[in-house]
Amino acid sequence: MIVWALLISLFNVYSIFCYRYLPEKLSQTYSYNDNNIHNEKIINITNVPHHALIVHGDLYCSGNLIHSKIVLSAASCFRQRNQNPCIVKVGSSSMIGRGQVINVVEIKNHEYFGYSSRMDNDIAMLVLQKHVEFGPNVKKTILVQPDVALRDGVPVKVSGWGSVNVPPNQINKHLQSDMIILNKEECIKYYGNLMTPSNFCAKYPLERRLSDNGGSAVYRNFLVGILSFGATNKEEPFVAVFTNVSYFYRWIMINSHQLLKKYCVKDVNYRSMSLEYVDNINKK
Numbered sequence: 451m452i453v454w455a456l457l458i459s460l461f462n463v464y465s466i467f468c469y470r471y472l473p474e475k476l477s478q479t480y481s482y483n484d485n486n487i488h489n490e491k492i493i494n495i496t497n498v499p500h501h502a503l504i505v506h507g508d509l510y511c512s513g514n515l516i517h518s519k520i521v522l523s524a525a526s527c528f529r530q531r532n533q534n535p536c537i538v539k540v541g542s543s544s545m546i547g548r549g550q551v552i553n554v555v556e557i558k559n560h561e562y563f564g565y566s567s568r569m570d571n572d573i574a575m576l577v578l579q580k581h582v583e584f585g586p587n588v589k590k591t592i593l594v595q596p597d598v599a600l601r602d603g604v605p606v607k608v609s610g611w612g613s614v615n616v617p618p619n620q621i622n623k624h625l626q627s628d629m630i631i632l633n634k635e636e637c638i639k640y641y642g643n644l645m646t647p648s649n650f651c652a653k654y655p656l657e658r659r660l661s662d663n664g665g666s667a668v669y670r671n672f673l674v675g676i677l678s679f680g681a682t683n684k685e686e687p688f689v690a691v692f693t694n695v696s697y698f699y700r701w702i703m704i705n706s707h708q709l710l711k712k713y714c715v716k717d718v719n720y721r722s723m724s725l726e727y728v729d730n731i732n733k734k
Contacts, residue, residue, distance in 0.1 A: 495541060523575075575702070601631070
């Protein structure tokens with residue numbers, strides 16, 4: 451355990467110095483009060499066709515389709531494991547609308563979820579019983595590449611099902627929040643040791659708060675984050691914490707490879723998930 455923890459620490463230090471940033475240059479500074487970054491709060495699933503509804507017992511979360519049989523979400527959604535079945539619905543703009551409903555056959559939380567804080571390594575992978583049917587309402591998301599960080603002040607679009615004080619016209623609807631990436635030091639001021647190399651934070655206005663974990667943070671069509679904690683402050687600052695997808699890119703690739711091999715050996719299309727990384731490892 452000590453050796454593994456040391457290796458993780460060394461990797462984290464190495465990653466900090468090897469990150470490349472998006473965008474290469476920040477041409478303007480954004481504020482979450484800027485009108486030019488706000489879209490409608492209620493959005494159609496065609497705008498985020500990778501977004502999924504996860505129902506686990508009497509709880510619900512968001513997820514992100516990364517393969518026809520795999521959904522990426524937050525491990526905190528499954529902190530309290532129970533015997534209740536878990537299902538995923540894709541292709542719907544509403545929690546109660548029509549969509550493809552598929553049972554989950556395995557939930558894999560990160561091995562070190564909650565290792566140094568309750569938000570550390572907050573990532574999970576769900577394996578579906580059958581393949582989804584792709585179409586205008588159902589598509590895979592594009593993962594941001596490894597060792598990539600977003601610059602401070604960059605706007606991201608975050609998706610989810612729940613919000614604070616939801617008006618009647620927003621209940622059960624697919625919601626979108628515009629948030630602004632914050633400097634890691636500022637994140638630490640708000641959340642202390644809950645901030646680790648595995649996550650980042652972003653600021654938002656109260657009316658844009660999302661309350662369900664697992665939703666996507668997207669920048670230029672790339673999945674860059676997974677909502678880990680939407681915050682509960684009644685006064686400013688309103689700051690959400692996200693699992694860093696780039697940080698876990700290799701974990702996602704390797705575990706996708708293993709789970710697909712376990713559940714669908716005959717029809718795995720590794721290349722469709724950009725699994726060249728895994729292939730190169732196997733050749734060494």
